[in-house]
Amino acid sequence: xxxxxxxxxxxxxxxxxxxxxxxxxxxxxxxxxxxxxxxxxxxxxxxxxxxxxxxxxxxxxxxxxxxxxxxxxxxxxxxxxxxxxxxxxxxxxxxxxxxxxxxxxxxxxxxxxxxxxxxxxxxxxxxxxxxxxxxxxxxxxxxxxxxxxxxxxxxxxxxxxxxxxxxxxxxxxxxxxxxxxxxxxxxxxxxxxxxxxxxxxxxxxxxxxxxxxxxxxxxxxxxxxxxxxxxxxxxxxxxxxxxxxxxxxxxxxxxxxxxxxxxxxxxxxxxxxxxxxxxxxxxxxxxxxxxxxxxxxxxxxxxxxxxxxxxxxxxxxxxxxxxxxxxxxxxxxxxxxxxxxxxxxxxxxxxxxxxxxxxxxxxxxxxxxxxxxxxxxxxxxxxxxxxxxxxxxxxxxxxxxxxxxxxxxxxxxxxxxxxxxxxxxxxxxxxxxxxxxxxxxxxxxxxxxxxxxxxxxxxxxxxxxxxxxxxxxxxxxxxxxxxxxxxxxxxxxxxxxxxxxxxxxxxxxxxxxxxxxxxxxxxxxxxxxxxxxxxxxxxxxxxxxxxxxxxxxxxxxxxxxxxxxxxxxxxxxxxxxxxxxxxxxxxxxxxxxxxxxxxxxxxxxxxxxxxxxxxxxxxxxxxxxxxxxxxxxxxxxxxxxxxxxxxxxxxxxxxxxxxxxxxxxxxxxxxxxxxxxxxxxxxxxxxxxxxxxxxxxxxxxxxxxxxxxxxxxxxxxxxxxxxxx
Amino acid sequence: xxxxxxxxxxxxxxxxxxxxxxxxxxxxxxxxxxxxxxxxxxxxxxxxxxxxxxxxxxxxxxxxxxxxxxxxxxxxxxxxxxxxxxxxxxxxxxxxxxxxxxxxxxxxxxxxxxxxxxxxxxxxxxxxxxxxxxxxxxxxxxxxxxxxxxxxx
Ligand code: FES
Ligand code: FES
Numbered sequence: 043x044x045x046x047x048x049x050x051x052x053x054x055x056x057x058x059x060x061x062x063x064x065x066x067x068x069x070x071x072x073x074x075x076x077x078x079x080x081x082x083x084x085x086x087x088x089x090x091x092x093x094x095x096x097x098x099x100x101x102x103x104x105x106x107x108x109x110x111x112x113x114x115x116x117x118x119x120x121x122x123x124x125x126x127x128x129x130x131x132x133x134x135x136x137x138x139x140x141x142x143x144x145x146x147x148x149x150x151x152x153x154x155x156x157x158x159x160x161x162x163x164x165x166x167x168x169x170x171x172x173x174x175x176x177x178x179x180x181x182x183x184x185x186x187x188x189x190x191x192x193x194x195x196x197x198x199x200x201x202x203x204x205x206x207x208x209x210x211x212x213x214x215x216x217x218x219x220x221x222x223x224x225x226x227x228x229x230x231x232x233x234x235x236x237x238x239x240x241x242x243x244x245x246x247x248x249x250x251x252x253x254x255x256x257x258x259x260x261x262x263x264x265x266x267x268x269x270x271x272x273x274x275x276x277x278x279x280x281x282x283x284x285x286x287x288x289x290x291x292x293x294x295x296x297x298x299x300x301x302x303x304x305x306x307x308x309x310x311x312x313x314x315x316x317x318x319x320x321x322x323x324x325x326x327x328x329x330x331x332x333x334x335x336x337x338x339x340x341x342x343x344x345x346x347x348x349x350x351x352x353x354x355x356x357x358x359x360x361x362x363x364x365x366x367x368x369x370x371x372x373x374x375x376x377x378x379x380x381x382x383x384x385x386x387x388x389x390x391x392x393x394x395x396x397x398x399x400x401x402x403x404x405x406x407x408x409x410x411x412x413x414x415x416x417x418x419x420x421x422x423x424x425x426x427x428x429x430x431x432x433x434x435x436x437x438x439x440x441x442x443x444x445x446x447x448x449x450x451x452x453x454x455x456x457x458x459x460x461x462x463x464x465x466x467x468x469x470x471x472x473x474x475x476x477x478x479x480x481x482x483x484x485x486x487x488x489x490x491x492x493x494x495x496x497x498x499x500x501x502x503x504x505x506x507x508x509x510x511x512x513x514x515x516x517x518x519x520x521x522x523x524x525x526x527x528x529x530x531x532x533x534x535x536x537x538x539x540x541x542x543x544x545x546x547x548x549x550x551x552x553x554x555x556x557x558x559x560x561x562x563x564x565x566x567x568x569x570x571x572x573x574x575x576x577x578x579x580x581x582x583x584x585x586x587x588x589x590x591x592x593x594x595x596x597x598x599x600x601x602x603x604x605x606x607x608x609x610x611x612x613x614x615x616x617x618x619x620x621x622x623x624x625x626x627x628x629x630x631x632x633x634x635x636x637x638x639x640x641x642x643x644x645x646x647x648x649x650x651x652x653x654x655x656x657x658x659x660x661x662x663x664x665x666x667x668x669x670x671x672x673x674x675x676x677x678x679x680x681x682x683x684x685x686x687x688x689x690x691x692x693x694x695x696x697x698x699x700x701x702x703x704x705x706x707x708x709x710x711x712x713x714x715x716x717x718x719x720x721x722x723x724x725x726x727x728x729x730x731x732x733x734x735x736x737x738x739x740x741x742x743x744x745x746x747x748x749x750x751x752x753x754x755x756x757x758x759x760x761x762x763x764x765x766x767x
Numbered sequence: 768x769x770x771x772x773x774x775x776x777x778x779x780x781x782x783x784x785x786x787x788x789x790x791x792x793x794x795x796x797x798x799x800x801x802x803x804x805x806x807x808x809x810x811x812x813x814x815x816x817x818x819x820x821x822x823x824x825x826x827x828x829x830x831x832x833x834x835x836x837x838x839x840x841x842x843x844x845x846x847x848x849x850x851x852x853x854x855x856x857x858x859x860x861x862x863x864x865x866x867x868x869x870x871x872x873x874x875x876x877x878x879x880x881x882x883x884x885x886x887x888x889x890x891x892x893x894x895x896x897x898x899x900x901x902x903x904x905x906x907x908x909x910x911x912x913x914x915x916x917x918x919x920x
Contacts, residue, residue, distance in 0.1 A: 104864030104901045236860060243865030244856045246801020246841035250866060253800035261795065286784040307804070308791035312784075383805055383813065383866040383900040432803070432866025433900050468806045668860060672906070676863055679902020702810040707898040711891035716905050 080211040082171060084137040085164035086115060087129075088210070092192065092202030094119065095127040096161075099138035099146060100153040101404055102130075103382075103434040104676070105731040106669035107153045108238040111161050113665055117229045118165030118222060119172075119203075122192040128238055133406035133426035145407025149439045149555070151633035151729020154665055158727050166219035174213055175206035224663070224724065233667045239430070250430045254389045254400040256461040260289055262452045263310045263465055265300040265319055269695035270475055271326040271550030273297045277319035288313040294451040301452040307465050327551045328695035335374055338482035338547055341503035342372070345543025349502070349522045350531040353541045358486075361497025361539030365488025369574050373485075374756045375563045376689035378478035380556055381705060384432020385471050388449035391461035396423025397453070399446060402431025404439040408512065412443035416450040417458075435557040435680065437476060441511035444476065444552070472705055473697040477690055478556030479505040479526075480547070481563035485571050493579030495590075497539035502527055502564070505547045507555055525555065529564030529736065534598035534631060535572075535590040557680055558732040561632040565736030566685070566743070566757070569628035573744040574753065583627050583744065584610050598636075602629055604721050605638035605658040612719050613640035613656035622646065623653070626744025628737035635733035636660040636721075639678065641741040644767075645749050651767040652682065652742065653714040657734065662725035670730045671718040677734020678716050683708025685739035687760045712766070770830055775799070775843035783830045790814045790825040793840060801841035801869045805898070812897030815870035816840050822877035824896075841869040847918055848879040855914035863901035871897050875911050884915050 081087050087095040096115045100107040108128050116126050131138045131146075138146045141156040169189065176194045177184040187196045194201050229235055242248035267273070277300045279291035287309025291302045300319055304310030329337075348354055362368060389400040396419050403409055406426050414421040431438055440446075449464040456462060466474065481504040488496040506523035508514055517524045522544055524531075531542040556562055576586035584606055591599040591606075606629050610616070615625065622645045629638040642654040657674045664670055687706055691698045699705045743754045746764060756762040772779045774797065781796050788807070793799045793816065802825060805813030809827040816825045817839040844853075852875045855861075862868050871894070878885055878893040885893070890911050899907070 102864075104862070106863075236857070237862065239865060240857045240860050240862055243862040243868050244853050244872060246799075246869050248865055249800070250803075252804065253794075255798060255800070306791055306795035308787055308795070311807075381900060383803075383811070383864060383898070385804065431864065433864040435900070465804075468808075468811075672860065672863060672903070675905055676902045679904065680900070683902070701808050702806045702898065703808065707811070707900060708902055708904070709898065710894045710904040710907060713904065 080207040082168040082207065082211055083164050083215060085161060086168040088203045088207035090204045090207065092204035093125065093127055094121050094192065094203055095129055097129055097131050099131045099140070100148040100157070101402060101428050101431055102239060103402065103404070103431040103438065105153065105673060106237065106666060107148070109235070109669055110154050110666050111157055112238055113229050113235065114158065114161035115165035115168070117227060118162050119169045120189040120191065120228070123229060123235065125192060130428035133403070133410050133424070135407050139407070143407070147405040147407050147439065149404065149436070151635065151731045151733065153729070154727050155634070155729055158665070162221050163219055166221050167215035168210070170216050170219050171210040171213040172203055172206050175209035176201060179206065179209065230663070230665050231667065235666060235668070237669070248430050250384050250432050251389065251400055251402045252384055252387045252432070252465065254429065254463065256389065256391055259389070259461040259463055260303045260456065261305070261307045261310045261465065262301050262303045262462050263314050263467065263470070264294070264448060264452060265302060265314050265317055266298060266470065267321050267326065269321070269323055269326040269328060270552070272321040272323045273325070274299055275320045275322050277317055279317045281316040282313040285309060285313040285316060290456065291317055292455040294448070294455050296451060298448070301455045303456060303462070310465070311467060323695070325550060326695055327549050327692070330693050331691040334480060334692070338374065338480055338503045339372060341545035341547060342482055342484040342501045345501050345545050347520065347522045347544040348541065349527040349544040350540060350542035353539050355499060355541045355543055357539045358497045358499040358541040362486055362488040362499060365496050366491045367489050367578055368486055369489065369571065369578050370486040371571065371574065371755050373483040373567045373570070375481045375566060376691070376757055377480045378556055378684055378688055379472050379690050379705060380435040380437035381471060381707070382433030382435055382437055385468055386437070386445045386466040387464060388446050389461060389463040390449050390453040392458055393425065396425070398425040398427060399449070400427045400429065401446065402438060403428045404431065404434055405443070408441070409443045409446045413446050413450045416447050417454060436555040436559070440476065440554065441513060468701050472690065472699045472701065475552045476554035477551070478562055479507065479553040483563070483567040485567070487571060487575050489575060489579050493581050495537050495575060498537055499541055500530060501543040502530065503545045503547055504563070505549055505553045507553055507559065509546070525560045527564065528560035529630065529632060530568050533568060534596065534602060536593060537590060557677070558632055558735040561630065561732070561736040565628065565630040565632070566739045569630065569737065569740030570743050570753070570755070573626070573740070573747065582616070584615055587627070587629060598631060601636045601660050602631060605629060605636045605660050608658035608719055608721055609638040609640050609656055612658065612717065613642070615640060622749060624745045624747070624749025626741045626746070626748055628740040628744060630733070630736040632733045632736050634728035635730060637674070637733045637737050639737040639741045641738070641745045643742070643745040643749050646767055649765045649767040650746055650749070651714070652712060655713060655716040655738070657716065657718045658721060659718065659730070659733070660721035660723055661730050661733070662723050662727040664720050664723070665727055667720055670720060673730040674718040674734040675716045677732065678738045679708050679713060681735040681738035682713065682742060685742060685757055685759060686712070686766060687758045689758050689761065768831070770834055772833065772838065773836065774838040775840060785829070785831050787830045788826050789816070789828040789830055789833055789838070792830055793825060799840050799842055803866055803869055805867065810896070810898070811867070812870040812874060813867050815873040815897065817844070817873060817877065820880065822874050841873060844873065844876060848876045848914070851914040851917035852876050852879065852910070854917060855910040858913060859906050859910045861903050861906040861910050863903055867897065867899045871899065871907055875907070875914065878911065879914060879918060883918055885911060
């Protein structure tokens, strides 16, 4: 995906009018009534009292968009940061599309990248009409008006935005608003600009979807098939009759389960425990993880597709024949759940004209038609109210809008009159599918007498993420699901005779993108193998990598070298270490961002402790440096927790992990420190939500290999021989 | 059964079946939604409230066991430690998605009330049961140190 910084089209969809329901937040981020201010353009509103409200087309799952998008508008308008209010946009592809996707949605680490020019232009256009209105009212030239902290000034005249908003809203904004020069930025690049959502998230007032409460609302949980693809044949709810607060239990229309309704979440959960159901498993997944693993490994013997342009299996096989030595290994990475902290949930209520969906909505462009289709409505009859999302990591952006469709079915089964909130428990979440696919890899790397790679035969087997989804046409080519091989088939490393073969594993169990998608497994394998090759060649892991990135005409090479060199310097790479310690490095490009990480571990009686993580990132212009650091810290932690000890396994098709004790999250004591450094850049900004993830796992594996001599090729680590302190 | 709950300085009468977790009474009956549901099995800490000033997991605290106790939730937390913790959390921008943070803050206030000048080890031990899927741990640790300094000042 290329970064577009086109100046055209910040109003891509025009200025369609219409009464939009918006959820507004005060400058401190708490829930407030919708603003009645003048809409200067779809992204900028100004109240009569001068309050500037930035309308956010991307939702907030913790990645910082409430801060990032707001920064872009506030910068161009020279706003008073602390006084700027925010609100989430309604569902409207015509105004609020992700410019990289064409529909409204957040994902692929694109929020800032696709909005950078658009939100600045929106701010600059609003500034232009406000200045024009003030010039007219004051009878001065526009060039005599300056802006500072939300105040317009000319001579002894001053006024806030609100005094000119009504007149400005009637004016035609310039087609090409003048943007600030980077040298004039006050907010973009400010390392200590406070987050917009900090206050509300530290006093309990931030509203998440699970906090939505409507008059006459019923709470619901769904009794689902214990095996993926099972169909309900019958159920018995008689034992639930005695549960206080139990309302009803009804089969949902698609046969996927029984909706259990209560006057509280607890009543619904307790009633569900008392209900028994029978299922038809004839089309269900009934295999167990050891068999599934063996099937993946077997698929590596004969890859179905060639996935790397430029070299075939025949080429790499030939190149390997003359090699002085061959490094070879199989890798196996497990199914993983996203387990966002806020369990999935969705509330639906009837409106005069259709329904209103309350959700931390990641992909309105899909949720709208999927909910409409489920209820026999037109998408225009589905309103979406977006609120804060308690994490996602990919789970809330679902190719089939699974939990919204469920909520619609549960709302439908009760008669479509009362508002219904469907809540998933943590057990529902971990057993609910849409996992990061299991991935098996096999590699043979030839090394010559000088310690250089001569050829690389790489193979991947995984369940495809995009095949059969609305994204297939864009991401699947010649049978190759790019989501299975991204990060390895397109690695910028300069490696001769490098082939990548791919085979698909299939199952009725749904899989999904998981923070960094294919990179979550390809980077682990690639960067582990590079270290194994460096060791075999007797070369330093960073020097070895730099030697594969030596092309000065290649922008990827330059930027990967930049983060490698910075991380080497900041981590003290090459310096002496106490007995029992080891360092590991990994570098990876994903979502057009370049990240290198060095991890230092200690060992004590065989138990490994992660002492220090050093991270260097190049994501172009750093709009909010502290948010970028936070995303790197979070990405590193998310990756390491899973690599250390998480997996989803099945026995006869039933998921073995019930709740967090079986899917133990990263804890505060697991990582000593994380130190993040930004490469200064004037390139267009790229994403940061995902790119911190891919290098962390292999950097840890490489550090463990350096400290102990043990090479991890099967995850999670602690199920496969590594003990953590 | 009917229970008299003393919560955030007020007495509230609630109807709930014995065995109902305090969490769901707080959220669904009293509409105090700052306290969060994360796991229901005492392994994430998102539901942490104070019972007579001590952090407890409200998902594993049953309604019949809280009669007579003083319950405080994130909405009404106050005092020197609470003010310091909330200020430090904002100063360091600890939050990401924010969903775990009510629980983190309630737990951190408990720590600083018991141990006003905690070491990294004290923090790691006391905060071990509060999961953050966004992995904001490094900032949580730093913010607790900042809060401790604020309390001294
Ligand atoms: S919800 Fe109580 S500890 Fe997780
Ligand atoms: S901030 Fe998201 S779970 Fe902690």
